Amino acid sequence: MLKSFKYLFPLLLILIPALLSSELVTHRVESGDTLYNISKRYDVTIDQIKELNSLTDNTIRLGQVLKIKESDRLAAVTIQPEGKISLPADKLPADQGAPHFSVAIDSEGRWTNPRRIPSDALFAEDAAGSRYYAGVLSQNMSFGSFKLQSRLSAEQSKDGILADTWLACQNSDGSWRWAKNFALVKAGTGLALAVGGSGSVYAAGLFDQELEIDNQKLQAGGPSDLFLAKFDNSGKLLWLKKGLSSGGISSPILSLNQDGNIFLGGEFSGTLSFDDAENSSSGDSDLFVTMLDSMGSRIWTATTGSDKAEKLLKMELTGNGGILIYGSTQGSFKIEGTKLGELPDSADNRFFLARIEPDGRWVWGSRIQQLGTQCLCNHFSSDTEGNTWFADNFYASGKSHDIYTGGMSVNSQLTMLNAQGKKIWSKSMGGTDVSIDWISAGPNSGLFVSGSFLGSLTLGDCKLDSGSQTAQYYAYFDSKGNCLWARKWLGTNLYFNMVSSSGELYLVGKHQQYIDTGSTPHYFEMGDGDLLVTQLDGEGNWIWVSRADSKVSPDLLRLDFDRLDNLRIWGYNPGEMLFSPVKP
16 A cells, blocks of 8 residues: 555545634544655644644654644635636646645646646536536635625534535636535535536535525435435526435435436435335445436435445446445445355455446445555446456555554455456465555456555566565556566655556656665655656556646645546645646
8 A cells, every 4th residue: 555645535525524613623644644744734834733742753653633733714715716717837826725736637748727626625527628516615715706605604603513515617718607505404414416418417415404405495304314406507406306214314425327317325224215215224324326317306226235334435337337336334244135244254354345237236246355445545447348356455464564554464466357246357466565556447358556565576477576665566467367567666656547548558646856776765855756647558668757846745636537538637735836848
């Protein structure tokens, strides 16, 4: 696993709002954190952190919660909206008020459309490149000429019962088209957002009292009911629907397929009701996925079964119309009455992956062994044929380890299943202390893999040696599980690998200039390094590399591809960023 991952960007599309007028900002220490990069992340000094936490030296431990600073949540914030209009193509000015950014890079290594984006907001994009955002309005905000003000009084904000929310739309050139107050939702429960190709906007959230959106009202019938609203691309409300459960609903997730059908996932307990259909949970909480048409009418609902609590971590649509569900459970887990295993098992295995067919039938499910959910990783991927790959990472015994909790070394393996759940191949990663951090399905049922190792790594005919420190690798496997090539990453930290729809291979990480001494590299600069993107050919050789320079090392949060199939990087950096030209 990588040492310097800090944040899990909400791939689950969940917002946890802070509602107090003044709050203490805290940070939970994760793998690779140091007081130096934590201080840069929050724009405070190391001495300030040490004083707040009574630290006598710079030693911190994994999982430790550090006090950072006091923050006034009611201070006015203005989002700098203008992307391509006011920004030169190779420069993104510093902005402490809007530290999150996105930038794309085309298949020839040219940076495009660097843009500041609203902090802590959900995001979706339509076929014309218009962006839609949703977030919690705990302070006054401006989106160009659009000014929004929280509808909660100071007393309501302090009570922490309700949260005000907002929706906004940004044109493809970066100018704001509209922004509006959205809904008063149950505090601390999160939102979900999805956008169709024509700009139809779907937003979901939770409520426990009367809900009103644009003069349409819903009455709560349970402790935590779910609403789903549809807007057109001008922000006009088209319809408003409700789902309820006698024990409550949580963690909503939204996805749309190419036919405009809506897939709504989450967790529930008790009896779940959509329209006139009901489903009951088996344990403390189960997972559900409901398919609705573009008018919000329910088509089917699929649920899991467990004797304890379950958590929905990801919901992903596959290229052939299926739905992949990635979650965790504290007890036994069932789909369609078939038990997938008890807990605890020999590996303390609590994660699972399952597939639902387009008609709502569960097809297969499998336990996945993982060390935790804190790292920014991608442990499963699927292709247009419905094949699915997943990675297992699990502790071995004996050897101490400087990254993972428990001081144990790590083993890993890859597995490929077809659309019906039949195992095509499974392969252990040969070597010492090997983890798989990111996998991406490629053309012709190939798989792009990256991770870390300490000591030796043997993949087919490819043999790598890390030296005395943990190193990272990237490799490509064919449809039969044969490793075609493997390389050792020579940068500072490799974060992501991605494969485009046309089969182009990308690596994204952070890099520092260094001298390879044969053992421990000598770095010329302090810090984590600068954003670096490279494209590989079919043999694993670098075609080009592009770099974004900054005095503040960015936090890299997630990747996707835009409507033009350009690779897009999302991250956090309040400092100025200079996007260097491509180098062969």
